[in-house]
Structure formats: structure tokens, C-alpha cells
Amino acid sequence: MAAPNDDRLLHQRVVGGDESALGEIYDRLSSLIFGLSVRVTRDRVIAEDITQEVFLIFWERPLAYDPDRGSLRAWLATIAHRRAVDHVRAEERRRVSVLAPRLFEPAPPRLEDTVLDADEADRVRRAVRRLPEALRAAVELAYYGGRTYRQVGEELGVPEGTAKSRIRTALRRLAEDLAEQEA
């Protein structure tokens, strides 16, 4: 899925060395990137470092991002997630290595254009199934079925505004449910 035009223009500006574009991207996406990093690391200080690093990587090597392959939001989230997971794994390795010497280093994680690995995606799908029926149906139509708010409303026989608020409620419930699972 190609990136929206806003992303293209911001990318063009960053490639051309316009630091105010980096500031705009930060304003738009930093809370998502920070939230994502906190969820994985459960450490606000580490999450702040990761957040900084994600935006710096994009500024320093903007040509690594290709708007034809996806949104800027997904690209930065993927980098943040990978960094956060790497941090957690390094911490685990450190804890394990004081207890027992290890014979094999685990293989480095594969670099993929996705924010979630298979286990994590499964957890999200299970959390969706735990949602109350009305919320679950709305989310499944919108995300798995690629429908617009209006189409979700039509299929569920409710006004568009109701469909929209159900989806937002569902997203908040999902976030809480996933946070409980992670804790």
C-alpha cells in the first residue's frame, strides 16, 4: 500500500534537508512511537531513547524509506518495534548469561516490513475475538474487510457516526486488553 501524499511531501522535504519537516513528523507521530516503545520495553526512559533514535535514523538515512511501499507511520513504527524488541532480547540475554553460560546465540531477528511478529499478531487477533460482539463486528469490517466508516455503518445498520465511535471504543479496549496481557 503506497503512502498518502502528505507522507510523500514530508519525505521530499526531509531528503532536501528541511529540518522543520522532521519537527512536523515528530509532532504527528512521536506519541505513537513512544507508546509503542513503552509497551514493548515497559521502561519510559528506554522508550524515550528509542523514540529519539527512530526519528534520527529517518533523518540521517531518509532514502531507506520508499513511500511506494507504505506509510511513514508504518515505517517508523516498524523501526521502533524492532529496536524495542532488540532491547528486550538483549536484556534477557544479559540476565540469562549471569545465570548460565549459553552455548548458542539466538539467530538475529529477521528484518521484516511489519510491526508485529507472528505471536504478537496472534495476540492481537485473540484480543479482537474477546471484544463485545458489536465492537468486534465493526473492527473486523473496518480492518480485516477494508471497509470505510460509512460502509461499516451500512452493513451493521447503524449511522456512520455510531460506526466510527464503536471502532474508536474498540481500539481503546484493545489497547487496554493488550496492555494487561503484556503486564
Added chain:
Amino acid sequence: MDPVGRLYLDAVAEDSPVPERSLRPQLLAGARARRRPAAATVSWAAPYAGRVAALDALLASAVDDDWSRVIVEGGTLQELVAHLAAKDGLVAAAVGAPVLGPPIGAGDALGRTAEMQAHERARSPEQTRRDWRAQADALCRHVAGADPDRIVSAGGPAAPVRDQVLARGLETWVHTDDAARIAGLRLPHPVPEHVHPTADLCARLLPWTMLLSGLDGTGRTLRLTLTGAGGGAWDVPLGVEDPPGGPIDAYVTADVVDFCFLLGGRGEPGTVAAELGGDVGLAGDVLRSAPALSGP
């Protein structure tokens, strides 16, 4: 991105904590240290400053092998960067900006390029990159206080300072695109506000590219329509001394970036996607002669 990933991001976004303090000032300071932003300069020089920053970003990703790879016309990436520094240096000399590198012996592009390449050959690619960027930024800083309409000569035809700098921007853009292709990267276009003045320069050069190709367009006028972000429409008198306002004889419609690249010596006049109208023979002559000013 897959639907589950998107769902997860949207859920996190609905329920994200914010950092206790804004990381923004720290981020921008850190960014400046990691990669220098485009040089601060006047708006008419900003297209050039932007292309310099873009090439620098590309060079930041270059690994050892990339520097010795042949990019264009038999030159390696390091030689290409030295070539750009040479021509930037000639414009710097013409406008009274500091000239970096060895003192200018040859005042023409080929001669100065040979001097710079000989000088840089003894240096590391990273030093060549730094020398080129320092020269480009020095030029940007200097022209911020210069008269854009003063006519100067920089080893080629005399032209206003503004056009000399825009032409440096076009050449830097074209070569960055060459290098990006070799590296398998896609270079995004400059922002529309930078494409437009570059296209305007290219349109105004058409009488000269005709003349250099042995064609005299005196008394004829072309309506040039360039499509895409930064494009526009230009009525171009095709004689170098023609006043504007003559009746339109021929029409050319093309993509604005394709057109700039054609003037920059990239793409084939015969195969570039263009619609011709009116006196199509004349319109074809204009396209065929368009690359005439592009040199090494």
C-alpha cells in the same frame, strides 16, 4: 502493512502515554549533529541547497564499494563528487565566494574538474564528500547576500547569478539521481517550490539550446506546458533576442521532471513522453536540441 499491524498501531495511538518532557528540542539538536540540514540561504538559491542536502543524504548511505563504482560517463562516485565540487567552485569564484581545494588553474569546467579529481584522488571518499559539501555550503551562504541579477561567467556562458546557482542545482539533482539508480534507491523529486524555478530556467534556456544545435528559432514562439507538481505553462520566444509576446507557433506538453532531466542530458528527446502541437516540426526541433547545454 498488514491489517493486524495497522489495527495494532491504531489501538496504540488511541491509548498512548506521552513522554514526560518534550523530546523535540533535543531531537532537532541531535538531528543537526547527525546530518547537516540544507544550508540557510535566500529563496532563489534554496533549490540548489536542497539538492546538495539530498546528495549528501545519499552519500551518507554509501559504503566503500559504492565510492569506486562507475556512476556515469566512466566516472566513479568519488570522481563525480569531485566534478560537482569543481563546477561549484567555478561559480563560487565568479560570485566572489570562497573557493576551496587547490587554487583555480583552469577556468573551464573540464580543466577544473581534472584539477579537483587529481586533488581528491589522494584523499578518502569521506574527505571528498566533506570538501564538496563545504564548497556548496560556502556558495549558498555567500549568495544569500549577492545580487541575483548580476551577470557572471563561470567557465561557461555568461548568465545571472540566480541562473548559475539554479543550474548547479539541476546538475546536482541529475547526478544524485544517477547515483541513486546505481545504488538501487529511488530519489524522491525535490519539493514543487524547488522544481518550479528549475523548470523555469530550463524553459528560458531553450533559445540557447536551439542556437547551439544550429537551429535559429528567431521570430517563433513555443507554448510549453509542464505537468506535475512544480509545473506550469510558459510562452517561450525561441530567438535569443526575441521580445516576449509573439503569437504561438508550436506546443509541447511534457512532465516537468522529464523535461528538466532532458535539459540535464538524461532521457532521449525521441522517446520522452511529450505531446506536440501546432508546427510539430518546430516542436520536435525544440525537444531534439534540448540536451545541447548538458555537458560533463
